[in-house]
Amino acid sequence: MKVAKFGGSSVASAGQFRKVAHIVLSDEQRRIIVVSAPGKRFKEDIKMTDLLIQLANKVTNGDSCDDVFTAVMERYEEIAEGLELSSEIIEKIKADLKKIIDNYKNEPERLMDALKASGEDNNAKLMAFYFNHLGHEAHYVNPKEAGIFVTDEPGNAQILPESYEKLKDLKKRTGILVIPGFFGYSKTGHIVTFPRGGSDITGSIVAAGVGAEVYENFTDVDSIYCVNPSIVDNPRKLKELTYREMRELSYSGFSVFHDEALEPVYRAGIPVCVKNTNNPEAPGTWIVAERDHKEQPIAGIASDTGFCSINISKYLMNREIGFGRKVLQILEDEGISYEHTPSGIDNMSIILRAAQLEGEKEQRIIDRIQTELNVDDIHVERNLALIMVVGEGMEQTVGVAAKATMAFAKANVNIEMINQGSSEVSMMFGVKEEAVNRAVKALYEVYF
Numbered sequence: 367m368k369v370a371k372f373g374g375s376s377v378a379s380a381g382q383f384r385k386v387a388h389i390v391l392s393d394e395q396r397r398i399i400v401v402s403a404p405g406k407r408f409k410e411d412i413k414m415t416d417l418l419i420q421l422a423n424k425v426t427n428g429d430s431c432d433d434v435f436t437a438v439m440e441r442y443e444e445i446a447e448g449l450e451l452s453s454e455i456i457e458k459i460k461a462d463l464k465k466i467i468d469n470y471k472n473e474p475e476r477l478m479d480a481l482k483a484s485g486e487d488n489n490a491k492l493m494a495f496y497f498n499h500l501g502h503e504a505h506y507v508n509p510k511e512a513g514i515f516v517t518d519e520p521g522n523a524q525i526l527p528e529s530y531e532k533l534k535d536l537k538k539r540t541g542i543l544v545i546p547g548f549f550g551y552s553k554t555g556h557i558v559t560f561p562r563g564g565s566d567i568t569g570s571i572v573a574a575g576v577g578a579e580v581y582e583n584f585t586d587v588d589s590i591y592c593v594n595p596s597i598v599d600n601p602r603k604l605k606e607l608t609y610r611e612m613r614e615l616s617y618s619g620f621s622v623f624h625d626e627a628l629e630p631v632y633r634a635g636i637p638v639c640v641k642n643t644n645n646p647e648a649p650g651t652w653i654v655a656e657r658d659h660k661e662q663p664i665a666g667i668a669s670d671t672g673f674c675s676i677n678i679s680k681y682l683m684n685r686e687i688g689f690g691r692k693v694l695q696i697l698e699d700e701g702i703s704y705e706h707t708p709s710g711i712d713n714m715s716i717i718l719r720a721a722q723l724e725g726e727k728e729q730r731i732i733d734r735i736q737t738e739l740n741v742d743d744i745h746v747e748r749n750l751a752l753i754m755v756v757g758e759g760m761e762q763t764v765g766v767a768a769k770a771t772m773a774f775a776k777a778n779v780n781i782e783m784i785n786q787g788s789s790e791v792s793m794m795f796g797v798k799e800e801a802v803n804r805a806v807k808a809l810y811e812v813y814f
């Protein structure tokens with residue numbers, strides 16, 4: 367049995383629905399499919415999830431929301447009409463949306479999650495309806511019925527382990543099962559969404575639950591490339607990646623696959639195949655436990671912007687037992703997660719996503735570190751980008767770092783910080799945001 371997830375771009379229009387049906391029906395092992403909400407049809411288009419977020423915000427703020435409601439409905443109408451489906455399904459979707467707004471209009475967090483989830487939920491209903499219309503047995507399966515139980519953290523759900531036992535029952539069912547991605551149910555029965563891009567997570571959970579032979583992740587590119595194709599034209603395609611490599615790369619900027627989607631399939635030993643809905647004949651990229659890395663020690667280069675660094679100096683910091691813990695405790699008190707903490711004898715830097723450090727919070731943290739730890743200097747450096755060079759062969763290959771520093775020098779990029787050694791498969795470089803694409807291109811030249 368195969369579990370196939372179709373991303374937003376794969377289910378964005380009637381034409382894309384047809385391609386999905388063709389792919390699913392061409393292999394009888396593709397028994398369970400997970401769908402996202404309609405994604406972008408063209409570059410400037412708005413994803414359904416973003417429309418639904420706008421809708422939730424308007425309802426919460428008491429603003430008129432007729433325009434966004436209409437825009438949401440138009441997306442489904444366009445798909446249903448293009449597939450020549452009866453209007454009955456559209457009426458159901460409209461009624462469902464109205465009910466959500468009515469039920470949760472005074473609970474902003476629940477409203478947001480329920481509306482976000484409705485994007486995938488209604489698309490799954492539409493997809494199952496389409497298969498039926500084509501004369502095939504297909505069933506929409508709600509995540510509660512499937513057994514996807516999650517923590518009650520709105521917008522940030524995590525799977526509860528007991529889900530896996532219940533998910534096994536899906537194997538007994540007949541026909542094509544269509545499950546909406548992106549959300550599960552809390553133990554108290556509330557809809558809770560995964561982080562953005564989380565339909566990949568649903569697909570992985572379902573694949574692990576039913577012990578699928580493969581988890582196929584259908585998207586809009588022929589493969590995973592060794593570098594983001596919007597930075598380098600026509601980069602090298604990757605045939606294979608290990609789970610470890612993919613986790614590091616997706617966490618650090620390869621948005622094609624969600625980093626949290628690897629854990630369930632990794633634990634269950636299920637290979638992932640990333641494929642293109644628009645070109646299903648292409649072999650795609652396999653994510654597996656091990657790969658032969660002799661020929662290609664470096665798998666990829668990922669990058670992301672929007673980081674900052676809290677730089678702290680204190681003379682004799684090295685003698686002060688517990689200094690690092692106290693700094694991190696202050697961040698924990700403020701609910702802040704950090705990425706890296708490079709340190710020297712009298713210095714420590716904490717690198718984190720800049721969006722977490724805004725307004726009063728920033729000042730409060732600086733004041734606390736200053737007064738409670740009596741530091742000599744503390745300042746925040748903004749506009750940082752992180753670049754991650756990732757590869758299983760990195761440890762056994764001499765000169766990986768040297769190649770990178772040479773490439774940076776040639777491209778006139780100043781390295782703000784380096785972190786190597788804590789992960790066996792990656793090396794991190796911090797650079798100024800304005801230099802990041804130049805730096806990535808230079809790295810691509812030396813490694814590929």
Ligand SMILES: Nc1ncnc2c1ncn2[C@@H]1O[C@H](COP(=O)(O)OP(=O)(O)O)[C@@H](O)[C@H]1O
Pocket residue numbers: 372373374375376402405563584585586587589590591592593594595596619620621622623
């Ligand atoms: N290294 C990479 N390899 C392939 N695609 C990448 C990479 N890094 C970023 N991407 C982007 O990921 C996109 C696919 O992911 P996403 O937009 O989430 O698709 P979907 O609509 O299938 O969920 C690609 O169109 C591409 O722009």
Ligand SMILES: N[C@@H](CC(=O)OP(=O)(O)O)C(=O)O
Pocket residue numbers: 372373374375402403405413415416485547548561562563564565566
């Ligand atoms: N629709 C959700 C979840 C998701 O996974 O979407 P996509 O498959 O388009 O990345 C989002 O936009 O975040």
